[in-house]
Amino acid sequence: MRYVRLMRCFIRDKPAFDRPGGKYRPDVSPGAKIHLSINFLNIALHYSSSNVKDRQNTNKITIYDIAQALGLSASTVSRALQNNPLINEETRSKVQELAAEMNYVPNWIASSLRKKRSNIIGLIVPRTSMYFQSTAISGIQHEAHKYGFSIVIGQSDETVAMEKELVHTFFSLRVDGLLAVSSMFTTNFDHFSPFIRNNIPLVFYDRVPLDFPGYTITGDDFKGGFLATEHLIQQGCKRIAHYAGVLTCNLYQQRLAGYKAALAKYKIPFDESLVYVHNLTLDAGAEAARQIFAGGNIPDGLFAANDSSAVAFIQEAKKKGVKVPEQVKVVGYSNDLSSRIISPSLTTIEQSGYRMGEKAVETLVQLINKDEKIKVTKNFVFEVELIPRESSAR
16 A cells, blocks of 8 residues: 655644533633634634723614614514514514614624524535535535525634634534534544534534544445446456545545455455555645556556546646556546546546535534424435546446
8 A cells, every 4th residue: 555645734733622521611811802703714713802892992883773763672673673573564664774774783693692592503624625525515505594594614724733723613603503524634533522512413524433423424435436446347447546545534444445345346356555545636646646657567447536636647647648548447536527627538426515515404403403303314325426437438
């Protein structure tokens, strides 16, 4: 088994946030204000000490300003803004029109404290730029909106340190539930324990822990690895290489196991020297391809655990004058856009990212709502499908 090293990790130490007794108490001085800055990729909490009330420091409009202007009580204004049927249509219209004129923005933090619910779901992904994750996020966003939830996304950048930081942040924010895809290098999931101990719903999807409490949504990665390898064998390949991801991760363990099972079914000996372990980026896939071509004994098939590294192999093959699929047949995994754009087009495994994202939210919302009438599946597995294209044709 060969290891291709092309990885950089930037690690920042953070203080432990899990306190004895399972309750979180942020390290903030009395009277401190919490400033939350959010963008699509990253989330950060900033603390600054201040004993001065918000109204003295800002010009934010409150329901009290609207109530004073209309001669109404604050509770009437609050109900009108929430379209409460106890408030007549005329009053509701006046309140909502004035609120719009005054650029009133509801204080969601205060609202969540009153209702003991934020209607916010936290989401941790390795990188939003990954095609599978971007399609899953689309499904998550669509389903969350349907149920009246907002999504706040944190990106771990494939580092355990950032993943821990994001778990800390989302726990501090009191999100109603957390969706998470672990980093490729996460082997210990104890940093998620505060969610379990405090009964905050937690659902992992795609990359999931194998022995940690929580609900999981995955594709059938064993079957995907088996289908990809069996297809190459049926196309005439007898010496099949495999690009594997980091083998502490459930995805890549299962895809490798499927690869081995297909070889065994067709009585092809497993050759550990044909397994290249790396982080499955374009650069790592290209470096592994150069190692393969430098060795001279080129395999006649390649099953790559993602599409990016398979595309990199095809590009390097072209540079070396190695023809795909005539000399080497290639199968990837994910059905990325790149698999359709590369020439020859890439045979791949479809794993339904959008539907997986929808299912993850559906499961999480059922747990948040504690609907006892609905039986929630603890470990849900999606079917996968082989998509044959030019890269594996006879």
